[in-house]
Each structure stands twice: as C-alpha cells, then as structure tokens.
Amino acid sequence: MTLPRKRTAILISGRGSNMAALIAAAAEPGFPAEIVGVLSDRSDAPGLQAAQSLGVTARAVPRQDRDTNEAHERALDAALSRLKAELICLAGYMRVLSPGFVQKWQGRLINIHPALLPAFPGLDTHRRALEAGLRVHGATVHFVTAAVDDGPIIAQAAVPVLIGDGEAALAERVLRAEHKLYPIALALLAGGKVMMKDGRAVFEGETLLENGGTTLISPASWAGPSDLQDLARITP
Numbered sequence: 001m002t003l004p005r006k007r008t009a010i011l012i013s014g015r016g017s018n019m020a021a022l023i024a025a026a027a028e029p030g031f032p033a034e035i036v037g038v039l040s041d042r043s044d045a046p047g048l049q050a051a052q053s054l055g056v057t058a059r060a061v062p063r064q065d066r067d068t069n070e071a072h073e074r075a076l077d078a079a080l081s082r083l084k085a086e087l088i089c090l091a092g093y094m095r096v097l098s099p100g101f102v103q104k105w106q107g108r109l110i111n112i113h114p115a116l117l118p119a120f121p122g123l124d125t126h127r128r129a130l131e132a133g134l135r136v137h138g139a140t141v142h143f144v145t146a147a148v149d150d151g152p153i154i155a156q157a158a159v160p161v162l163i164g165d166g167e168a169a170l171a172e173r174v175l176r177a178e179h180k181l182y183p184i185a186l187a188l189l190a191g192g193k194v195m196m197k198d199g200r201a202v203f204e205g206e207t208l209l210e211n212g213g214t215t216l217i218s219p220a221s222w223a224g225p226s227d228l229q230d231l232a233r234i235t236p
C-alpha cells in the first residue's frame with residue numbers, strides 16, 4: 001500500500017537553490033513528499049520566481065514594518081494552513097522562528113545549515129571553517145527547535161576542504177552537497193523513517209539497513225562530474 005505523500009511547504013528568503021533541489025526530487029515518482037507551496041518573507045526573493053517556473057505555487061508573506069514577530073508568524077501560519085501543509089522545510093529562511101511556532105510544528109519542521117553542526121551555528125560558516133583550518137566541512141539537516149541551528153540531526157554531508165580553497169569555492173562544494181542531502185532528509189521524514197522523540201532523531205530500524213547504516217554523505221560516497229574535478233585537484 002502506498003501512503004499519501006506528505007504535503008510539504010518550503011520557506012525561503014533568497015535564491016532558493018535548495019528549494020529547487022527539493023522540488024526536483026519531489027517530482028520523481030515514489031518520492032514520499034509533495035511540495036505544495038513556497039513562502040518567502042521577502043517579496044524580492046529570487047526563489048519565488050524560480051518556484052513558479054518549476055510549477056509550484058509561491059508567494060511572499062512579507063513582514064511589514066509595523067508587524068510584530070507574532071503577527072508575521074500568524075500570517076505565515078495562515079498561509080501554511082491554506083496550503084494544508086503537514087511538513088515545513090526551511091531553505092535559506094533568514095528569520096528566527098518563535099518558540100511558539102517551533103513548538104506547534106515540532107517534529108515536522110526541518111532546516112538545512114551549511115556546516116557540520118554542532119560546529120559553526122550562525123552565519124559565515126565557510127569563512128569560519130577556513131579560518132579554523134578544517135580539512136572536512138559540510139552541511140546538516142536537523143529538526144528545528146527553539147535554539148537557533150540546534151536540534152536533533154537527521155543527516156549530514158561532509159566535503160573536503162581543499163588546499164587553496166577560498167570561501168566561494170568551499171561554499172559551492174558545500175552547496176552541491178546540500179542539494180543531494182536535503183532531499184534524502186526530507187524523504188526520510190516524509191516516509192516515516194525518522195521522527196523526533198524526546199529531543200532526539202529516532203530512525204526506524206529498517207532505514208539503517210536500506211541506507212547501509214548511515215545518513216552521512218561523505219566525500220567517498222559522492223561522485224558527480226564536478227566532484228571528480230575536485231578529486232583531480234588533490235590527486236598528483
């Protein structure tokens with residue numbers, strides 16, 4: 001028996017490349033989530049147009065100057081109800097959601113962060129990773145809790161930091177990994193393979209077998225054409 005696909009909304013503030021990756025993944029037959037709409041807190045977010053051109057309803061729920069956070073979140077919540085959303089993916093959504101909103105959506109609200117949490121919560125993660133001299137960096141998908149860039153981890157993607165990397169090169173490599181990682185994490189959640197329980201991400205036993213025991217994407221397990229270029233740079 002196939003379960004109905006989970007109605008999923010995506011919240012963005014900007015370009016929406018992760019959003020586009022989720023929309024593309026959900027267009028595949030058998031994907032357990034359906035993207036029912038994209039909402040942005042910024043009317044000028046390029047991702048709004050991108051979503052529409054991919055055939056997904058997209059609209060801005062801007063925060064007006066006179067709005068309180070609560071008023072803005074009420075408007076957001078109303079838009080989510082109209083979409084009949086069951087799950088929310090934050091994809092470059094640049095506002096901190098209130099504890100009340102997070103509580104209401106607990107276990108159904110996930111975020112992607114461009115670092116291997118708990119290292120580097122917050123902004124400028126790639127610059128900070130380079131400054132710290134890391135050899136491995138990456139991205140994390142996690143359940144959202146009231147603390148920013150915290151919350152139980154669902155999946156992580158690691159990428160190498162190559163000698164001579166600047167911020168832009170590293171950001172691009174991480175972003176490519178994000179585009180693979182986020183659909184995997186959403187599929188796990190929408191397919192009922194992971195849930196948030198007692199403040200932890202709990203995986204269904206079977207998931208471990210299907211995924212070879214891991215929800216980690218590591219440099220060894222990703223190989224697209226541009227990954228091979230990366231490898232060529234480090235192979236003498």
Ligand code: GRF
Pocket residue numbers: 012014015016017018019047091092093112113114139175178
């Ligand atoms: C991504 O790096 C994501 O990890 C972070 O914000 C960025 C959004 O990029 N939360 P995009 O809008 O998905 O292209």
